[in-house]
Amino acid sequence: MAEPGSTRVSAVVVNWRQPKLTSAAVASLDAQTGLAEAGIALSVVIVDNGSGDGSPELLRSRHPEHTVIELPDNRGFGGGVNAAIRGIHADLVVLLNNDAVADERFIASIVAPLAAHPRAAAVTARILLRDPVDGVRRVNSTGNELTRSGNGRDRDWLVPVADDHRSAGEVAGFSGGACALRMSALTEVGLFDESLFMYYEDTDLSWRLRRRGWLIRYEPGAVVTHAHASSSGTGSDLFRFWNDRNRIVISAQHAPLPVLVRALARTSFRAARSVVAAAGRGDDARHDARRTVRALAAALGALPSAWAERRRIDRSATVPRRSVAAFIVAD
Incomplete structure (x- = not known):
């Protein structure tokens, strides 16, 4: 006590x-x-x-x-x-x-x-x-x-x-x-x-x-x-899928629109590149391509609810988005 x-x-x-x-x-x-x-x-x-x-x-x-x-x-x-x-x-x-x-x-x-x-x-x-x-x-x-x-x-x-x-x-x-x-x-x-x-x-x-x-x-x-990523592993499907998906979802919920556009473009490009690279290659390459495409599809499917959450947060916020966005850094 x-x-x-x-x-x-x-x-x-x-x-x-x-x-x-x-x-x-x-x-x-x-x-x-x-x-x-x-x-x-x-x-x-x-x-x-x-x-x-x-x-x-x-x-x-x-x-x-x-x-x-x-x-x-x-x-x-x-x-x-x-x-x-x-x-x-x-x-x-x-x-x-x-x-x-x-x-x-x-x-x-x-x-x-x-x-x-x-x-x-x-x-x-x-x-x-x-x-x-x-x-x-x-x-x-x-x-x-x-x-x-x-x-x-x-x-x-x-x-x-x-x-x-x-x-x-x-x-x-x-x-x-x-x-x-x-x-x-x-x-x-x-x-x-x-x-x-x-x-x-x-x-x-x-x-x-x-x-x-x-x-x-x-x-x-x-x-x-x-011991970094001991439970999931930085190269595991779990790690990569949720990182790719959530990067887009969080950008949609919180960030200025240019950040969301770049997040979508980045993952879309990686998905397209992985599909092209997998053509004619082994099972590992095809597996990586499918995982990236699944993560992108999952993120796109979550966008409506993410946008609704963005609007809910905006209604209760006391600090403008631009003030928090001031912390955003270059890649």
């Missing part, structure tokens, strides 16, 4: 068929320091996304002190997080990817800016890649940004850690892989969009928060180490 006057923080970790990774992420939350001094009462919620492989039982046996929510099916990242949020009573929610390990002062560091900045709805962490690239330790993310062709990406991706000197401050969007969210802001704008399933959910929520006048900050003192 939280002490009177303490800040109730619930950390959420979503698992899908990676109980050993998830257990390591949870163990890093158990090892947090500085909580009492910061007046933080921390609880941990583990969500199993319909793994069907015995993950819930293993996680309960390893972490009996924490709540484990067992979903009957895979609802994606947003659906898993939402299931946890709907069942907790907290002031702040901290999200940690199940393939990430938090520094021992991660919670205290990522919560502090929300106390210092009352209009901040989210704080994004300094995420470092676990494995060196070309022998150099590199940055995974210092927040999210959107490009002129609708591409959502990690800010400072692959910057050498030794060259990363980002200071605390505002950033376009938060990374759902390691962040803190203010519950009152979520109550105002809504939770993650579960129709996105995976990828771009944090970009979508960042837009909605900013359109309602909330701010998003980066905190370099909140550090996690991440």
